[in-house]
Amino acid sequence: MVWKDRYIFWKIVTCYIAIALCTELFAIYLASHHQHNLWLFNIFLIFESSTILYGLYYCLQEYTNPKPIFFIGSGTVCLTYFYFLVTQPFSESNTLTISVMSIVFTLYCLYYYYLLLKDENFINIKIHPQFWWVTGVLFYYFGSTMSNIFDGMFTIKIIGIATLRYCIYVLLNLILYSLWVYSFICRMKQRKLQS
Amino acid sequence: MGIFVYMQNETTKIAVLVAISTLVFLLMPVFLILYIRSYNRHKKNHFLEKQNMRQRFESEILQTRIEVQDQTMQSIATELHDNVGQLLSLTTLTLNSVNLNDAAKAKKKIENSLSLVNKSIKELRELAKLLHGEQLVENGIGHAIDQEINWLGKAGTYELQTNNKLLESEIVSPDKDLIILRLLQEIINNIIKHAHATHIEIDSYLENNALYLKVSENGIGFNTEEVKAKKSGMGLNSIYKRIEMINGKLALNSEPGKGTSIAIEIPYP
Numbered sequence: 001m002v003w004k005d006r007y008i009f010w011k012i013v014t015c016y017i018a019i020a021l022c023t024e025l026f027a028i029y030l031a032s033h034h035q036h037n038l039w040l041f042n043i044f045l046i047f048e049s050s051t052i053l054y055g056l057y058y059c060l061q062e063y064t065n066p067k068p069i070f071f072i073g074s075g076t077v078c079l080t081y082f083y084f085l086v087t088q089p090f091s092e093s094n095t096l097t098i099s100v101m102s103i104v105f106t107l108y109c110l111y112y113y114y115l116l117l118k119d120e121n122f123i124n125i126k127i128h129p130q131f132w133w134v135t136g137v138l139f140y141y142f143g144s145t146m147s148n149i150f151d152g153m154f155t156i157k158i159i160g161i162a163t164l165r166y167c168i169y170v171l172l173n174l175i176l177y178s179l180w181v182y183s184f185i186c187r188m189k190q191r192k193l194q195s
Numbered sequence: 196m197g198i199f200v201y202m203q204n205e206t207t208k209i210a211v212l213v214a215i216s217t218l219v220f221l222l223m224p225v226f227l228i229l230y231i232r233s234y235n236r237h238k239k240n241h242f243l244e245k246q247n248m249r250q251r252f253e254s255e256i257l258q259t260r261i262e263v264q265d266q267t268m269q270s271i272a273t274e275l276h277d278n279v280g281q282l283l284s285l286t287t288l289t290l291n292s293v294n295l296n297d298a299a300k301a302k303k304k305i306e307n308s309l310s311l312v313n314k315s316i317k318e319l320r321e322l323a324k325l326l327h328g329e330q331l332v333e334n335g336i337g338h339a340i341d342q343e344i345n346w347l348g349k350a351g352t353y354e355l356q357t358n359n360k361l362l363e364s365e366i367v368s369p370d371k372d373l374i375i376l377r378l379l380q381e382i383i384n385n386i387i388k389h390a391h392a393t394h395i396e397i398d399s400y401l402e403n404n405a406l407y408l409k410v411s412e413n414g415i416g417f418n419t420e421e422v423k424a425k426k427s428g429m430g431l432n433s434i435y436k437r438i439e440m441i442n443g444k445l446a447l448n449s450e451p452g453k454g455t456s457i458a459i460e461i462p463y464p
Contacts, residue, residue: 113227113231116231116235117231117234117235121242122235122238122239122242123235125231125232125235135224135228138224138227139221139224142220142221142223142224143217143220143221143224144217145220146212146213146216146217146220147213147217150209150212150213153206153209164210164213164214168213168214168217175221
């Protein structure tokens with residue numbers, strides 16, 4: 001169904017979800033063999049940042065020309081990533097890039113909301129796919145801000161062997177993917193209405 | 196041992212801080228969504244209201260167009276009955292009374308009939324112009340007002356004093372023009388029906404992006420407060436409603452025995 005969508009955005013998001021799933025599975029496999037998997041997440045970070053940047057660009061495009069602010073945002077994320085590559089070994093956690101990325105994405109999401117409110121036309125929020133996609137992004141990246149800032153400073157275990165950080169990320173992922181699934185449902189309804 | 200316990204306490208504090216702040220950070224988007232939802236609902240209501248208003252305006256324009264057409268048809272019917280009809284009846288009578296044996300008289304009567312027919316043709320041309328006048332709004336409100344004044348002048352009942360500066364203006368606003376023409380028709384109708392006036396003054400001009408239309412007469416006048424309170428008769432209500440629709444202003448001055456004057460100001464175009 002998604003492959004029949006005329007907008008490339010929905011295909012890219014689907015591909016990204018598939019990549020994310022493969023990465024997680026491979027990371028679990030590596031962990032079960034007592035091998036480091038942080039390098040894998042550092043590679044995945046490239047896909048993650050480019051997909052979310054593209055998605056937000058696509059959503060903002062509806063209301064404004066976002067090119068200038070996207071050059072600044074993606075430039076900042078790239079520079080941070082290169083700084084990490086130069087200063088630290090690849091097998092380390094790239095917390096700096098993740099933190100910068102979270103801030104940039106949060107700002108873009110808020111800017112999207114601002115443009116949405118400023119726009120003269122109204123949208124039906126309940127069935128607007130882009131709105132729920134951006135909301136998912138906002139929840140995930142805004143919600144993970146504190147965990148990123150205090151990363152490594154609270155290795156407390158709350159449920160059995162699961163750390164607090166792990167629990168927070170499970171919750172955030174749950175919110176993110178639920179909202180994205182909902183946005184896909186909205187998109188499907190929208191396509192049915194348009195066809 | 197003491198240091199280890201201290202560090203564990205600090206870690207627990209940070210963990211609690213992170214957990215609480217993450218919850219707060221997750222609650223903020225929730226409130227943001229609620230705010231957007233409520234704002235969007237207001238926007239939707241406003242949009243629907245605007246759409247409703249536009250529809251009302253369009254239906255009013257349609258109504259006005261029909262009224263202008265009715266008025267034109269009424270004028271044509273009156274003209275046909277009172278003028279052209281009479282002329283043609285007279286022609287028939289004259290032609291019927293022609294005695295071909297009396298060549299001199301017959302010639303005179305035929306000449307008279309011919310002049311009556313020519314007069315009828317002239318009157319019919321005037322009528323055609325009036326019929327065309329309905330479309331004159333498209334050429335500008337100035338021409339439409341001029342046509343209306345000409346028609347009023349032709350009756351010869353009133354002493355007219357007009358100053359129509361809108362003829363020179365090239366600015367048009369089709370919807371407003373139609374409403375303005377209808378307002379003038381309504382005012383003139385009122386004068387004809389109720390005022391018993393002998394002298395009418397009509398001024399129209401554009402100034403500072405506003406159109407001014409002033410009509411005054413020396414008729415019997417009326418008590419404005421009473422008529423306003425009654426909210427009936429003389430089509431005053433429809434005049435006020437239409438003026439309000441195009442954001443205009445109306446000043447009505449009248450006193451029994453002292454005539455009436457109406458001044459209209461409309462943002463234009």
